[in-house]
Amino acid sequence: MIDLDLSLKLLSGMPIKIDNLCTLFPTTLKKIAETGVTIYNQYLSILCLETEDIKKLYDIKEDISPFDFITTYSYHNNEYEKIVIEAFEFFIKEPVRFNRQGFFYLGELDSQKYIDQNNYELFRKVIRKQNCLDYLEEEKALVADEKTREILEKMKKAEEMVRKIKNGNQDGESLSLFDLVSILAGHGNNLNLSNIWDLTMFQFNDAFNRMKMLEEYTVNIQSLLHGADSKKIELVHWMSKIKKD
Numbered sequence: 001m002i003d004l005d006l007s008l009k010l011l012s013g014m015p016i017k018i019d020n021l022c023t024l025f026p027t028t029l030k031k032i033a034e035t036g037v038t039i040y041n042q043y044l045s046i047l048c049l050e051t052e053d054i055k056k057l058y059d060i061k062e063d064i065s066p067f068d069f070i071t072t073y074s075y076h077n078n079e080y081e082k083i084v085i086e087a088f089e090f091f092i093k094e095p096v097r098f099n100r101q102g103f104f105y106l107g108e109l110d111s112q113k114y115i116d117q118n119n120y121e122l123f124r125k126v127i128r129k130q131n132c133l134d135y136l137e138e139e140k141a142l143v144a145d146e147k148t149r150e151i152l153e154k155m156k157k158a159e160e161m162v163r164k165i166k167n168g169n170q171d172g173e174s175l176s177l178f179d180l181v182s183i184l185a186g187h188g189n190n191l192n193l194s195n196i197w198d199l200t201m202f203q204f205n206d207a208f209n210r211m212k213m214l215e216e217y218t219v220n221i222q223s224l225l226h227g228a229d230s231k232k233i234e235l236v237h238w239m240s241k242i243k244k245d
Helices: 004-012 029-035 037-047 051-057 066-076 078-092 120-130 137-141 146-158 177-187 201-225
Strands: 016-018 022-024 096-099 103-106
Touching: 004 016, 004 120, 004 201, 016 120, 022 078, 022 120, 029 037, 029 177, 029 201, 037 078, 037 120, 051 066, 066 078, 066 120, 078 096, 078 103, 120 201, 177 201
Parallel strands: none
Antiparallel strands: 016 022, 096 103
């Protein structure tokens, strides 16, 4: 669950401080456009890999923590080490180095600003929330009965790594970030192609999902007024909590 203070910081576009280690800056649409969606997704994929993803992608039988994975591969592959460091620096906006004893650090080594096993999960948690990649771990941890666990597991499998970046339209085609930005900018509400680029990914997704709720509510109201069966329409007011997909 996102605590209220963190939710407001995410919605305001404020950077999030990780203990005394570093500050994680939210990614704006302009920054993604400058960097490239493919590279941005690559950075997210590297830093947000889960143990199950690692086992499937790399055909590894035993469990390995995400941090152990990136440090082990960085130790044995200089090219991978370079990409991991680029990913860290993309969100931290500070120089990051890899110590071959198995951790990353900011600034000088003696500053003891280490990214290690002790703080990496918190680091990843904030990255996921800033970029709308929440994998329901907290919700799953709160569930006691097996049936609900199965439902959550199916939901998790159904999610895509960038489910907020790509949605299916009515024709079954995938909408790119280009399409989604264009749709939201064209919808009005004081957003246009001149100012939309300053939105963070969290703000953009929130605004887009709120717009979808308003559109769905309007369509459903019109359907009811034209005689649609009320039992077949789920009428959710747009001034409600945004539901997760």
